[in-house]
Amino acid sequence: MSGASPSVARLRDDVMGGRCTPSDSVHAAIARANAVGAGRAGLNIFASFDHDAAREQGKAVREQLNEAEPGLMVGVPVVLKDNIATLSLPTTCASRILAGYVSPYEATVTRKLREAGAIILGKTNMDEFAMGSSTEHSAYGPTLNPLAPDRVPGGSSGGSAAAVAAGIVPVALGSDTGGSVRQPASFCGIVGVKPTFGRVSRFGLVAYASSLDQVGVLGATVDDAARGLECVSGHDWLDSTSTELAVPEFHCAAQASMAGLVVGRPKEYFPTSLDPRIRAHCDRALDRMRALGAEIRDVSLPHTELAVPAYYIIAPAEASSNLARFDGVRYGLRVAGHGLQGMYENTRSAGFGPEVTRRILLGTYVLSAGYYDAYYRKAQQVRTLIAGDFSKVFASGVHVLFTPTAPSTAFRLGEISDPYEMYMSDIFTVTANLAGVPAMSIPIGRIDGLPVGGQLMAGHFDEMTMFRSAYALEAALGAEALA
Amino acid sequence: MPIAIDDVRHIAALARLAISDERAAATMGELNTILSHMDALSAVDTAGVEAAIGVGARGTPVRADSGPPIPLAIGFDAFAPSYRDGFLLVPRLASHESTESE
């Protein structure tokens, strides 16, 4: 897209070098949003935005320029998925139950972005409470794929992916519970990173499935995503599952080559049923990596086929509990009814959409008396086996794994109505969430003009090797990624 | 073990979701379809396999017994559906008999 946003590095350099002010950068981003028709009647990218507030932020960032160590994101406009708490804009998770709700506190990632000098342009549309793979299940209506407006952008971080793909911002935050950053990145032809569980604080990320949720970053390029992730990563005492490990400078992985790396090609991710055109793009990418000096090794992650069933037990179970707090008592929607129970039922039934309701019911069922062992406990045991698959492969000398990100390119709006068929679009991504390992999607080609993503996965907290591979592959593919 | 219509009503009640008879029947079908795919799990031998809990094997961190709490940037009246004299008001429990609660 000709009017695309400059990169994170470029924007920061220009602002630091005085070639452009933070306000200029905000104005330009707003202009791009208007130009692509990001509004409700157009691509419907935003859940909310406040251009005046963004302009004010732009002015405020100017002050930071005089500081000894200006932030990593000085003058960079960003957008945040609507499940990340912000003080300046509502945080609704695209749900009626949180219509108009403004959080009285902000997420750690929001604070980190602000402190790094980023300017929050708006909050992005999503599948309600991050439950979905198409951004069609939103109280705001569906977001359209900027590359093909009759198609979905993927989900659940579809608004963030679309904002980056439409060139409005170079980087955006999403959340990835089963692929919700990587799959929309794949559908929109951009880069999407889900870091290791614990790398980024979840404090202020409205929980869908706590043991799987992780804030992720969508970037126009690997470098944009690396810089965005670097900014939001790090220990946070407010999240008891956050790691104390130091954060490497992910963007420095650009300097390293792939020579000597062992790239695993897990056969379970290349089933005979895989779209041959997607397979061909993956093969090409693997060839490019081999040419860069990487060793391509066939490996097996034998429990992969169990990942979707395990995921769709664990995630709804946790969701059914996490969403119990939306009860009309302290905040959000309240719909009166007969007594307290009537109020609860009317509020929740009116507030949650059909997919959220379905998952709450499913999750309630698998946790209920008599079914816990058969479903929830079993799924958590299978999760251990899946995590074990990854541990074994990485212990065997494999540095990164390469797979397709999704089994298809972006599908048409309304094309998939069967819930389980929709769940299967997460087939290649849920494993990384179940195992807690880092994973990312980068564009590796197109089919009929629609982007195809390739997924890289690495060992726990080894984002550096993952980025190293991604930088190298991105450079090696060059314009091939658009063909 | 397919879900029956009464199971749907039971879990809807547990989850405090009102569900019409029509929706209950449709939901039963959807959940049974989804759960039929989950049956793959029951075929897996997981004897002796630990259930995955608590990512982060080093145990939960603890904090010092001191403040301050995370402040609220806006007051209750800005977000609470029914707020009076500092209290959050809810419809009175039809079945309440004493001031003791769970």
Place this chain on the structure above:
Amino acid sequence: MTSAGIDTSAWEMVVGLEVHVQLRTRTKAFCCCATDFGAPPNVNTCPVCLALPGALPVLNAKAVELAARAAIALNCNVHTTSVFARKNYFYPDSPKGYQISQFDQPLASAGYLDIGTRVDASTIRIGITRVHMEEDAGKSVHDRYRGASAIDLNRAGTPLIEIVSEPDLRSPEQAGAYLCVLKQILEYIDVSDVNMEQGSLRVDANVSARRQGETALGTKTELKNLNSFSGVERALAVEFERHVRVLASGRTILQQTMLWDANTGEVRPSRTKEGSHDYRYFPEPDLPPLILSIAWIAKMTHDLPELPEARRQRFVAEYGLGAYDLDVLTANPRVSDYYESVARAHGDAKTSANWVMGEVLAYLKANALDISGFAIRPADLAQLLDLVRDGVVSHTAAKQVFARMVLSGDPPAQIAEREGLIQVDDDALLAGWIDDVIAEMPDEAERFRKGEKRLQGVLIGAAMKKSKGRADPRKLNQLLDTRLGS
């Protein structure tokens, strides 16, 4: 207990108690909000305890320490790994829609408590099934607004331990004894205010009945709303009789929750329909397991404050206290500490005991005070006793000094000096008072001289009065004998 028409003698009561104890921390279990009692509604709240979207729990180290201390004092096995779990239920005072508790992997298990001895001198030992950590709910006020309940979340998230006993209790009296012993231990180890009126200690009872000699457990009911120890005993007796009445007539007991009404002395079924109590427990994904090292548990065990039984034994050995004194002086750890400080500083254990049990406790009781707020420091009381022993002030004067010490907190010697209560042993002064008395009471003096020895008290008393209590009574007696010696 017996009541008209019901013969329960063929039946045995089986009781297990679930005791919730608020831990005395400054901040809540999972957030930094204060645990102050009595703040205006919803003032001590934050994103975490309001369950705002996106907020996460972080465990309070002090709560873990106090919980482990209690578990160790109750002879439990503290586990190196325990797991927090979510107990899911909807109630307006449970903001998250679940309570963070512990379920199949509690902090500690398999303890016991000795509550006395049987006739045959064997110990009555009550098993403790488990001790686990959890968080308190908020409060609901139902009578303040028409048609509405008012929710105050200040208490939501306060750390609790739940102490679950085995069904080892066989009578209301045993249940009462168990609670007294438990409360005393918790006071000694300083983990809680253990105040039932303020709700820092709460008791639920599981009760069932079976024919004497049977070993299988009968169907139990859960008794709630027990707001005092005596209420627990009364409620158990009433509910047991109900069980027996139902069972004896061939009907069956319904497993249900019963509410005790202290005003009417009745139990009635709780009508609260909280679903079918399907709490859907699962491990809390926001908190990794609680891992305690063996070394840490050993240190907690080593640092455990002295327990009541150990102190009783020591007080007998060190201070030679009799049974009654022992009971009074070890009932409360702070009184006990106070006594011990006085006894150590003064040296005479018996005199110290008499003063603490007499003057000190009487004063506290009369003024409804706790000893922690008592104005007289143990060292000052010991000094006062020293003054009496050394003859510097009389016993009578000492009580006056005590009364002033309570008010001012000044050292006893200073008060005695200032108030002119130093004992007078100057023969000239003493003789003067005796002579005055003889002159003023010639009749009594004469009768005394003639051998009516019981008048000594009257005459010495009069002389004491003249001295304003300062005279050394021993010397006064000598002088009286010299003057009117027979």
